[in-house]
Amino acid sequence: MEPGQRKPFSQNVTVFHGRWLPEAAMPVGYAALIDAYDLNVPMPTTLAAIGQRHRVYQADGWNLYTPRHKPDADLEGHLVFALRYEGLDLAVLKTLFCTVGPEPVTAIVKASPTGAYARRLWFLYEWLLNERLDLPDATQGSYAPVVDPARQWTIEPTTSSRHRVKNNLPGTPAFCPMVFRTPALDDFVARRLGDEARRLIADVPADLLARTAAFLLLKDSRSSFEIEGEDPPQDRIQRWGRVIGEAGRRPIDRVELERLQRIVIGDARFVHLGLRVEGGFVGEHDRLSGAPIPDHISARHEDLPTLIDGLTAFDRGAARHLDPVLAAAVLAFGFVYIHPFEDGNGRLHRYLIHHVLAERGFNPPGLVFPVSAVILDRIADYRRVLETYSRRLLPHIQWRPTDRGNVEVENETADFYRYFDATPHVEFLFECVARTVDVDLPAETAFLRTYDNFKARVQAIIDMPDRLLDLLFRFLRQNDGKLSKRAREREFAALTDEEVARIEAIYENT
Template identity: 80%
Template sequence: MEQGQKKPFSGPVSVLHGRWLPKTAVPVGYAALIDAFDLAVPIPITLAAIGPRHKVYQAEGWKLYTPRHEPEASLTGHLTFALRYEGLDLAVLKMLFRATGPEAVVEIVRAAPTGAYARRLWFLYEWLLDQPLDLPNATRGTYALVVDPEQQWASEGETSSRHRVKNNLPGTPAWCPMIFRTPELDDFVARNLGEEARRVIAEAPADLLARTAAFLLLKDSRSSFQIEGEDPPQDRIQRWGQVIGEAGRRPVDRMELERLQRIVIGDARFVHLGLRQEGGFVGEHDRVSGAPIPDHISARHEDLPDLIDGLAAFDQGPAARHLDPVLAAAALAFGFVYIHPFEDGNGRLHRYLIHHVLAERGFNPPGLVFPVSAVILDRIDEYRRVLESYSRRLLAHVRWRPTDRGNVEVLNDTADFYRYFDATPHAEFLFRCVARTIDVDLPEEARFLRTYDGFRAGLSLMIDMPDRLLDLLFRFLRQNGGTLSKRAREKEFAALTEDEIARIEALYAEQRHD
């Protein structure tokens, strides 16, 4: 067996790591490496195995390959298979390199010094562990891409002459989420939603656009509080809306995040401001004992400065700038909420970071904020499932104990679990939310204002009515499908004649279908 290997590579199995296979099959790639080296790391969303059929298919969290795809049952064989077919899982690779030690990777490179997979592994070892291997600089071999851009979204990259590779990873060793290419993401990126949004608003009058933008901004601010189960006063909603409207103007770093937290919290008498100084989790407490019942455990407080610096470097670095803005926003915002660096305010700051990236990269039309929080609120169950897509896999590998204050203390090194996560489900979800705002919310709000303006102008030619009552009349008609209810006729608008009501309803219908 290889150095650090706990047991031989598996033969055919029906279940691995608590996950049933669709058919009895031989685990390969990351599945085989995690099992053989007993790696305590979040399991990839999809694992690979060699099945009996001569057809590649995917089911129940597994991708089954044909017998002709089966690699040699060795470290080299399974690592090569993983890089070739499964892309990069940086958390698994880093933990594996620590388990094997440097000599195993040196042997792989010496056995195939010009091989693209060997040189990629060599680069990844030194990049992830910041430890040079006892190897001379490569002098032969075609330059290879570290990330296969057919499998995962990558940056433009920079050359590493030592390894004869092009480092096109989208982040840095301090923080580098990865996103797989999927048909859904390919379609969304090809749509160029930012340009679609600009076309939607291109013909809108300036005053109409300004009012639409103001409404959507307020809607997003209110929804962000509602997601957290809060119902703050209007002035607090407006203040946070103003902050969202300024997103993208300042770089996101620790100082800026702490400034934003102070604004979010408002009354900080019972909340510690700044980075946490103890553990953190999301979940409940036992009603009897007060012991924590976590659904998600946050990064250790000792790791927060490095993680936040890494997150900031990702946001400001040239590598991530090559990513589509929505992909970058998903990686940054969901990475932040998994780290959960503050005692309170993480959820609203997480959604603020979406606005930050979209605005800073010029994705939004100038002066317009996509009401992403409002769409998330409408899709709250899907949002929670997306958050849990990683939290549940992470939770199984965090060792912790309860503290006497009803908190958690993490006992193992977990920083890499937050640095290197698979942000694919998060990117797909965020794209769906942004597309909904462009396809539905933006045109709907503009249509609403046009209808309201036309109704208001037409009504002023019929009747003199205070703005307050006119707004109420329009709202009643809108809520009741264009008809004034019997209650409204008898109460608020009892002074209207039947003929006037008929003309008002006709005016509303005319504006609705204009």
């Protein structure tokens, strides 16, 4: 038995770690490694197995491969299979490397010093663990990409001459979520949504565009509070809206995040400002005992400084070389899983989306995509996206309740927040941004054009202040173009029946 291996690799099974397979099959790649080495790490969303049929197919969260794809039943065989067919799962790889130690990886490289997979494993071991293996620098072998760019999103590579590989990982060892290429993401990136938005507003008059931008900004700010179940006063909504409007002007680091938290909290008498100094979770408390019932457990407070440093490095490095929407999703959802503050995390998470989009020039100048408003409309989808990782993560966190109704994490968890599959999060954010381009932006500019036309035509027949014109338009809009009996008897009692009829006709024809 190899060092670190606890049991033989699985043979044909119909159920694997509680997950049914489409047929009796042999788990391979990451699934086999997690099982054999008893790795405490979230399972990949999709697992691989060798089936009985002579065709490759996908079903029920499994990729089934043919008997000719069967790897050798050892550490190297399953690692090479994973790299070739499953892409990189950095959390699994790092946990595995820590479990087996350096000797097996060193042996793999010595046995195949020019092999591309061996050199990639060698690089990943040293990159993830910051530990140099007892190997001389490679002198032969074509330079191979660390990440298969046809399978996962990458950045422009840097050369590692020691391993003769091209490092195209989209992050650093401190923070590097991965995103799989999917047909949906390829289509979204090809659309160039930022350019579409700029073309859409190219012919909108400046004053109308300014009003559109102001409305969308306020709408986003208000929606961000509503997502958190808050109904703050208007001045607080406007204050946070002004902050969103300035997104992208300052680089993200711990000081900037703490400044933003102070703004979003406002009254901090009962909230600890700055990084948490104890555990954190998202969920409920038992009504009788007050014990925590977590849906998500945040990163340990001891790990927060290095995790925030990882976010900062990503924002200033890899994020600038990825598609803006993809980078925004990785940064923002990484932040919300870490949950570094006692309060304000949700609004700062959505602020980070605006930060990346604005900094990269994705938004048309002066315009904010009302992402929070779209998220509010799709709140169930938003929560499902968050749970795609939280639910897989929770069973691997060992915690105990504290006497203050909080949680205390008892195992090492930092890597769970550094390395996760952000594919569903990126797809969701692209859908939200596309909705703003396809629906919200044209709808708001069309609304303002309609309102301006209505206002001008009514003022041509009746001298009425803007405040009442706004109210009149709103009443008509709420009542299918008719002025209600109540409105005619109260706010607009001075209007004659003929004037009401003319106003209703104007509304119908604008």
